[in-house]
Amino acid sequence: MSDIRIVSGGVTAPRGFRAAGVACGIKARGGLDLALIVSDQPASAAAVFTTNKAVAAPVVVSRRQLAVSGGRVSAIVVNSGCANACTGPDGLAHARSMTQLTSTALACQPSGVLVASTGVIGVKLDMAAVERGIESAAAALAPGGGADAAKAIMTTDPFPKEAASEIQSAGGTFRAGGIAKGSGMIEPRMATMLGFVTTDAAVEPALLQRALKEAVDGTFNAITVDGECSTNDCVFALANGASSVRLEESDYALLVDALTSVCRPLAIGIVRGGEGATKLITVKIVGAASDVEARQAARAIANSLLVKTAIHGGDPNWGRLVAVAGRSGSEFVLDRAAVRIGSVELFSAGAPHDERAADAAEYLKGRDIVVEVDLGTGGGGHSEMWTCDLSAEYVRINAEYRT
């Protein structure tokens, strides 16, 4: 990592950004449900979208806005409580209308507004509520408004996710900030999670896009709560240059580090606040034939119900880790494989060390758990993913979400 220090302020920590979060009545039970994030001057924009083939209307509209605007964006408008997904032509009209209402309220270019939604699928937006929300959010915009915006994009999240950092570069100091939401329907390839990242560095859209994709691959795309991938996922990044620091191609690594410094705590925050989660689990894979195979094995373990329930119950059940690694599709050599829970090696060279199980059980009482599997191929492939345990509370939340 470069010279990067954590600062407060979230998505409005970088200069030249304002935000707001208001309650306009989209959520049936009340609460903040509409957020605006605004750059005082048009910013370079980049985005990563869901890989789901059933894409929601705001994804379709934001993709188009990015193309039409040439990656120059002034604002992001987001609602929670309604995903505006599977809503047909009306849904598309509503998403477009959200960008138009926002551009009118802010007096910015109509193409310079991105839109995102999260919440229940298949329900139409209450556009009267949305219109009220955009008006009052525009009136409430403030340089300290990041915290309200972070709250207004939440659905089942138990807490808001904000992060920001200050980066020293050869050209001077700049900042990066962000907010994210997501609790269930989270999996490695963009799931119902939204992330909004800002920086006051000046970066061309193409460079920002490449750096955002790399930062997302190692952070938001390396988490899973339940293996699901939603219709609405997106991460947007805005770079407005308000710091007067310009990042060029030669600063690519620094830019990735800057974005990662924000995306990583946001991603881990999503997992820590996963539906029903009581523990954060870091899954490390080493000894894989390649990094791709390592990621495949890490993903299988991070999504395994048997692993997640065992850790929930504090059971050092290394056998389940072996079984899942073995079925992951990645090369796996049982006789040379190893399993560690924390620093306790419970299985190696084809044999268990159950005399150490009590140490591992003690370790599993903690809230931050690391499990490591050596796939035993002798290769140097490795990967790291984050997930959470699976509790009865997850089932309760998801069996009762709508009814």
Add this chain to the structure above:
Amino acid sequence: MSDIRIVSGGVTAPRGFRAAGVACGIKARGGLDLALIVSDQPASAAAVFTTNKAVAAPVVVSRRQLAVSGGRVSAIVVNSGCANACTGPDGLAHARSMTQLTSTALACQPSGVLVASTGVIGVKLDMAAVERGIESAAAALAPGGGADAAKAIMTTDPFPKEAASEIQSAGGTFRAGGIAKGSGMIEPRMATMLGFVTTDAAVEPALLQRALKEAVDGTFNAITVDGECSTNDCVFALANGASSVRLEESDYALLVDALTSVCRPLAIGIVRGGEGATKLITVKIVGAASDVEARQAARAIANSLLVKTAIHGGDPNWGRLVAVAGRSGSEFVLDRAAVRIGSVELFSAGAPHDERAADAAEYLKGRDIVVEVDLGTGGGGHSEMWTCDLSAEYVRINAEYRT
């Protein structure tokens, strides 16, 4: 289907088979834990094994026995309570010893015994208990012993799984029977499930193998409880010819039907008795680009925590079905897709029919649920899978399995 009728008797319904199930002390909490299935004359044998790269010792040994014996087998010995997986060289010696003890007790060829184990991974077998068990099971063998054998292979199964049928063929009447176990760690590609199928038709091993594989693909490989795949899965088939009916290549379809008539109710029984399950869910996919893509989408839905929890809660949340179909990797055309819960169409042509949600919610109060998704490609690909709902009880069972 051919002229096939259901009969009682399970794995010993076909002539010339005897079985037994005894308690020998492998299971810590007591109960039947060792089963023998014996053919009075050497039978043609076929097997399908786990695709897990971490294979348990009994799988290694049974594969070798099939090769050495040329597919001529007299007996299957099975224990529950201990998987004999990840147990190193001792585990291999123990599995070999189980076949030797059985061949001695039955006075049959040493290579003519297959072995299977199920239970906790990474724990060594108590061979003194196993030896006692094989002796008392051999003494208890009976033509009506299928029911005890079905009980003796259970682990977390809430009930034993038996099936048998009688098939009319041009050459006369023959029978097929079987038992199976499995409750958790079940997924489409062989999971901790064991299945043992017998027939008194005479079938060459190679033909039996092909027919078994086809029957398993549409039954045991079309179920999932939790997307897991164990180290120990196997399905064995024995054909002993005691009915004097000989099935040749030209009878292949009939043989597949006969095996399927037994494997299908056993497979569905596994799902119905899935850990914590309260509902059997049949997932039907139509309108896919191919059968392979249909199966892929069916598997994604059948393993989706959000779908399984929604159905558990009686929530007609068709949006989750759309979202999972969209992320399954199979071709999916949202504007032409459709979702039906029972006979209630809740989504079609890109738009919801939420006015019918109450009908679907009423239907979801039942215990046998059918959900159908048309992927909207216009193709003729289709597939069917069976799964169960996900309850808090599943979490409880798996968080507390060992500790």
